[in-house]
Amino acid sequence: MEARVATADQVELTTIPACLRAAAADAASIEAVVDGDVRLTYAQLDAEVTRFARAAAAHGLQPGDRAVVWAPNSSRWIIAALGILAAGGILVPVNTRFKGEEARYAISRVRADLLILDDDFLGNNYLAAVRGDDARPPTDQLPVPALPHLRAIVTMAATDDAVAVSFDDFLASAEATPTAEIDRRIAELRADDVADILFTSGTTGYPKGAMVTHGSNLRVDEAWSDMVGLRREDRYLLVNPFFHSFGYRAGLLACVIRRATMVPMAVFDVDQALDLIQRERIAVFPGAPTVYTSILQSPRFGEYDLSSVRLAVTGATVVPVPLLERMRRDLGFETVITAYGLTESCGTATVCPPDTDQHRISTSCGKAIPGTEVAIMDPLGQLLPSGESGEVVIRGYNVMIGYFEDPTATAEAIDRDGWLHTGDVGWLDEDGYLRVTDRIKDMFVVGGFNVYPAEVERLIAEHPAVADVAVIGIPDARMGEVGHAYVLPKRGSTLTSGELIRFCRNKMANYKVPRRVSIVDEFPRTPSGKIQKFRLNAPA
Structure with missing residues (x-):
């Protein structure tokens, strides 16, 4: 041919x-x-x-x-x-x-x-x-x-x-x-050939592979680069892992598009990162909020010259305002930008452009990248006006083409009108800046990584002494959130929290391992038998 x-x-x-x-x-x-x-x-x-x-x-x-x-x-x-x-x-x-x-x-x-x-x-x-x-x-x-x-x-x-x-x-x-x-x-x-499949955990307990095309990747990461101000020959410290959209798409691919220099780190280490910033004159340093928190907690960060860093980009459903202020004041970063996205949205949905006022950078996730839409929808599928809270939905070239060989899950995620349902709750101001305030789904974020309780529960349930289990996310000063597992042991077993945590460490990625385990005698349940997780949150 x-x-x-x-x-x-x-x-x-x-x-x-x-x-x-x-x-x-x-x-x-x-x-x-x-x-x-x-x-x-x-x-x-x-x-x-x-x-x-x-x-x-x-x-x-x-x-x-x-x-x-x-x-x-x-x-x-x-x-x-x-x-x-x-x-x-x-x-x-x-x-x-x-x-x-x-x-x-x-x-x-x-x-x-x-x-x-x-x-x-x-x-x-x-x-x-x-x-x-x-x-x-x-x-x-x-x-x-x-x-x-x-x-x-x-x-x-x-x-x-x-x-x-x-x-x-x-x-x-x-x-x-x-x-x-x-x-x-x-x-x-x-352009419409599938380029990559990134796995994202799902509420069914099994990961799903989100398919994204070559054309979507390039358009999204070019838009991301434009909005954050990534420049030709910028030196970019890649601490975000490449298996994640933030590291692969907004990092590796954005650098190729812009002709920037990639400086990859295998494992984030505070002293090594500070040394690389100083030695390689790093200009761009994106990361999860945990990255910057760890640097600010280091007694040695003042010993390094960080003046080369022009741009820092962070993203999560909620980024603490005091952290953004300290990144500017204490680390001296010229521009600090927040963004929001999902694996299913090619990693990016909204970005705060560099000229965004400081209040919006500190309180919002930015606005939709050009050529795409972000809206708020009520439970009946009706779009809501600015200021009203509902589910965040996304439509445009940044939406995945679907989950790999899973039309049912794809149909559940993307409706007939092309809206990707994020499961996040938020609202838009009059200028289209997004505030994410809550989650519809049970998912929580540990140090920048999404954790889906159903997946963790499925693996914990494989322990021979576990009769039932429920996992929730609880606040954590360093990681943002961590997992708390409530476990109902089988009758006659002598299961301990330490034993279960050791079991989890051999079964799942470390960020998914619950930091706390509570052994319970029974669960609060609905009349149909479903565990009422909101009642577990109170004692945590």
């Missing part, structure tokens, strides 16, 4: 690989990535990405196939992610805090063909976690019975595991695929 031909500008605004190719042409010598000893210009990054894409194709990755990256922020994460896209694949980032069961579910759900992981991140053996408890001795076949679709597992570092190949050895296989094949695949990508 003959490749479609388009002008350079049309191609750049169409797909992510084409955007990188354009950056390699017009910003060839600008630093694209700084990661320890690794320093890559945009020309060099494009070459490495093309080499990865050739290797992926050599291992059988076809356009439309899914490829998972389960690793912390690094230059290799960037190369792998963009390489998957250049090969025509669909990128599926997986949370580095996931335990084996959670990761296997995501990998299996999308039937991934390729898996790239860091096998020793924070001492975790991800290969063993992928195999699960039913692992068999290595053979010529991947010993992952639950994941028969996997063609290859790539480890970020060297490995002697018989079922995996190291990153360097994987790249060596690129010679089997001509560069022209990747050129052809990039040329044939379309």
Whole structure:
């Protein structure tokens, strides 16, 4: 089939690989990535990405196939992610805090063909976690019975595991695929092709994969960059994890669009972050509120020169006003901006532009990005006027095309008129600035990460001594919110809170683990038997 031909500008605004190719042409010598000893210009990054894409194709990755990256922020994460896209694949980032069961579910759900992981991140053996408890001795076949679709597992570092190949050895296989094949695949990508699937937990207790296209990603992140004021050659400290929309879309992709420099951090550490800001002259430093709170609590932040930071962007349903004031006053950040979005809205729905007055920056999440709509809806589906409170709904090019192979959940999230129902409660002022005040759903936010009680409850219920469980979010000075589990033990058991917390740490990501556990004799219930969670909140 003959490749479609388009002008350079049309191609750049169409797909992510084409955007990188354009950056390699017009910003060839600008630093694209700084990661320890690794320093890559945009020309060099494009070459490495093309080499990865050739290797992926050599291992059988076809356009439309899914490829998972389960690793912390690094230059290799960037190369792998963009390489998957250049090969025509669909990128599926997986949370580095996931335990084996959670990761296997995501990998299996999308039937991934390729898996790239860091096998020793924070001492975790991800290969063993992928195999699960039913692992068999290595053979010529991947010993992952639950994941028969996997063609290859790539480890970020060297490995002697018989079922995996190291990153360097994987790249060596690129010679089997001509560069022209990747050129052809990039040329044939379309704006409405799915680029990535990011998992978001759901009220059913199982994560759902939100699908977003190349075109939506580029339009949203270009709008985000315009509104916050991200500039060419800005040096951007990427502390937000790449498996999250904030790090991947408003971070990695925004940098490629703007030709900014990516400085990834694998794990947020206060002293390391302060050192990087000073040494690399960081200009842009977005993060969850917890990031800035941790820095302000450090007795050493005054020892570092933070004067290079021009822009800080934070986002959550509620950002404390005193924190925003201290970021300006004590950290000296020139511009502090708040924003709001969901995985299902391509990570961004509203942003406070830099010229927003300080009161609105401190009290609102901003206004809808250009070309999209944010509205407030009542329970009957009627849109409400400014000043009235109801469910926040979003419509436009930033709304996902749906959940992967889940039309029922998609229909529940996006109504017939195209409105994405967020489950958040808020109101709009007369100028369209959004205030989020509450949540319809049970979801709570721990240090910037969404936690859905149904998912945590499902995993806790697997403990043999648990008869019933209810999880709620409670306020926490450092993390914003944390989980509190109320557990009804089975008759005759001697379950303790410490035992249950240890169980949770082996079953779920750390941010999902309840910080408190209360053993109860009974639950307050409705006449139909449903637990009344609002009555659990009072003693907490």
